[in-house]
Amino acid sequence: MIGRALQAVVLVGAAALTFLAAPRGAAAQIGATTDIITGTVRAENGQPLRDATVEVTSLESSVTRRARTNAQGRYTILFPDGGGEYRVVIRSIGLAPATIELRRVADEDRLVADATLTMNATTLSTVAVQARQTPRAGQDLPTPGSVERAFTPDQVARLPVDASDLLNLVLLSPSVVSIGGSDTSAAGFSVGGLRPEANAVTLDGLSFGSTELPSEATRSTRVITSTYDVTRGQFSGGQIASTTRSGTNTPQGNFSYSLRDDELVLAGDEESPLAQGYTQNQFSGGFGRAIVKDRLFAFVSGQLRRREDILPSLFNADGGTLARFGVSPDSVQRFFSITNAFALPPGAFFDENRLQDNVSGLARLDWLLDNGHSLSVRADWRWNDQDPSRVGTLSLPMTGGTNKGWGGGLMATYTSIFGGRFLNEFKAYAAINRNQARAFMELPAGRVQVASDLDDATTRAVSTLTFGGNTGLPQDGESSAFEMTNEVSWLTADHRLKLGGLLSLSSFEQDVTTNRYGTYTFASLADYEAGLATSFTRTLQPNVRRGEQINAALYVGDVWRARRNLQLTYGARLEGGRFGNEPAFNPAVETAFGRRTDFVPSEVRVSPRLGFTWTIGGPGGP
Incomplete structure (x- = not known):
């Protein structure tokens, strides 16, 4: 069933994306980091100038791209990772050149540099087009009507947060609440009270299965809590949208080391392991340069991090900790x-410190094929190790184990301009992630119920002490994902029409068999000493979970630039999702309840959208 559905969706998606790849659409700012510079060049008499040479140089990367005007005097230049600040030089034989400084203002849909070349062969003064506010260069700017917060590397560098984990930046936004992680679950965040599963993380415009990146690899990060952009979907809570750096004509890099030492933290009088801090060493760096000037660029980055904190367990618990959990020290010593x-x-297996090692890396290659086509390839990789893990406060260290995970992905982006008016951007990303958890001892687990008198024998508490193996280990998991999208844009004087599609495939397999070696339960310390267990339980049937999911979307929209300080976005997005790997059919359930167990409901929905942004006090505004 899922195979036929998958084939059908792939064929439909491929056909749709092939259709979209045809030169039918526009120029403006597209994707996550691509700027479009456009304009019209005229002579003094108002007639359009044909074959005028236009050179656009990014003030951030020093990369120069060139184009010629068409019969209508128009030109369009695509600038991946330009940074939002440019110098435009326009020349035509027999006419004086014109120089224009461009800086992005607010959430402009495009950067427009119109020019009139004069016959006077004198040097023209520089024409500066800039905002009244401080320019925000190099960031992925918001779409009209959206509610979001953007963070640039310069801003993050001044904040007392660890920028290598995007969750730390999310918590700086309003209406976002942190959800802590554990040995068995990852940390997350909630927007508007929704579950973490309602959120999405994207990197360079496509889904990304992690929130950890080398801080030097990140170009900008946006936290989006509400959007009317038809190109955004697959989330109902919030979205972390980050973009990566690319190389420039100027060789440059950045390396940093940070230390957080527990000895330097002002602590209280309590010496319980539960109240202690941690020590963290982190080294990260990134370097980029041009392999071929103005054509081929490379950027690599990496990060190493080790965190050490005290592992609370029954072996190192003090009297205050035991009292909180309802156990007397005498009972623990007898145990x-x-x-x-x-x-x-x-x-056995006791280690005062729990080590958490994390390694991540990212490499990116950008190739500007010509003035209208560019190719970008990105590879990412990550590895983490936690030793020991899954040790409870009332458990012996032997009940723990190790937890390892690794993964990576490969992404390609191809952007093209056709005829100076039509723009197409195709993206594809494939990723795989694996995790593995192993116990220190492959033995049955043991649980002992202990009754203790606390507070001068006025309070009696019952707790459970554990020893032996771990009921939740071993465990293995693997997930894979593939996502591709294509968008076609068409630019007119005041509108940017866009048509696009998305296809996302994901699957996972998890072995979550618990209690595979069995568990002995003892009602008291006396029964434990005598070897008299009250029960023994064991899982004989493996518990392996498998799942598949297919998501597809088509969208059409328009961004209307009514004035420079007033923009509207409107359109509609059609989305559909289907789950695969249906369970087996059970006729008894159908007879008793009238429902088929092999039927998994699918979902199709249409989302009309309308939003606007009005920059009060901006150029051309009130």
Whole structure:
């Protein structure tokens, strides 16, 4: 079933994307980091100038791109990763050249540099087009009507946060709440009270399965909590939209080291392991340069991080910690003695510190084929290791294990301009992630119920102490994803019409079998010492979860530039989703409840959108 559906969706998606790839659409700012510079060149008499040479240089990267005007005097130049600030030089034989400084203002849909060349062969003064506010160069700017917050590398460098984890930046936005992680679940965030699964993370315009990146690799980050852009979808909570750096004509790099030492933290009087901080060493860096000037660029970055914190366990718990969990120190000492008598030393596998190692890297190659076509290839890789993990406060260190994960992906982006008016951008990304958790001891787990008298025998508490193996280990998981999108744009004087499509395929397989070696339960320390278990449970059937999901979307929209300070966006987005790997049919369930177990509902929805942005006090405004 899923195979036929997958084939159908792939064929439809491929056909749609092939249709979209035809030269039918416009120029403006597209994708995550691509700027479009356009304008009209005229003579003194108002007639358009044909074959005038236009040179646009990015003030950030020093990259220069060139184009010639058409019969209508118009030109369009695509500038990936330009930075938002440009110098435009326009020349024509027999006429004086014109120089224009362009800076992006607010959320302009495009950068327009119109010029009139005079017959007077004198040097023209520089024409500066700039905002009244401080230019925000190099960031992925918001779309009309959206609610979002943008962070540039310069801003992040001045903030007391770890920029290598995008979750730290998300929490600086209003209406965002942090959700802590654990040994078995990753940290996340909630927007408007929605679950973390309602959020999305994108890197360079496509879904990204992690929030950790080398800080030097990030060009800009936006936290979007509301949007009317038809190109954005697959989330109902919030979206982290980040873009990566590329190389420039000027060789440049940045390397940093940061240390957070627990000895330098002002701590309280409590010495419990639960109240201690951590020590973290982090080294990261990035370097980029031009391999061929104005044509081929490379950028690489990487990060190494080690974090050490005290691992709370029954072996190092103090009296105050035990009292909080309802266990007396005498009961714990007796538990240690009995366990040691069974040739299971309570301190086995004990490590005062829990180590968490993280390595990530990113490499990007940009090739400007000519003035109308560019190709970008990006590779990312990450690895993490936690040792030990899954040790409870009332558990012996032997119950823990190790947790490792690794993954990576490859992305390609191809952008083209046809006829000076039509623009097409295609993106594709494939990724795979794996995780593996192993126990220190492949033994049955043991649980002992302990009753303790607390607070001068006025309070009696019952707690459970654990030893032996871990009921949740071993575990293995693997996930893969493929996503591609294509967008065609067409630029008119005041409008940017766009038509696009998206196809996303994802699958996962997880072995989450629990209690595979069994668990002994003892009602008291006396029963534990006598070897009299009240129960023994064990899972004999493996629990392997598999799933597949297909998402597809088509959208059409327009951005109307009524004035420079007033822009409107409107359109509609059609989305559909389907789950694969249906369970087997159970006739008994259908007979009893009238429902088929092999049927998984799919979803199709249409989202009409309308939004605007009015920059009060901007150029051309009130």
